[in-house]
Amino acid sequence: MNAVFNRMAGARLGLVVGKRAVARASARNRIKRVLRERFRQARVELPDLDVVVRVVGPVSRRQLHGHIDRLFQNLKEKAAAREDSSS
16 A cells, blocks of 8 residues: 555545456455445545555455555554644
8 A cells, every 4th residue: 555645635545456466356346345435434534645555465355354444544643643743
């Protein structure tokens, strides 16, 4: 995952889920749906970021939810640390 602060009014999400990483289209679509929904829920707590998530291999549903939650939590913590250091 890559995240860069932007000058827009809100966080944005980009997804990369290729055929080589996840062969079945239904699995790729499920991963993208879950990522979009979790991002939508976390968006209000995130700073103005451009977030690009790249899936590099197949994951189970449980792993996917755990990874996503950790990724967005790390983003929130880094943004809070940046806010604290700039004040």
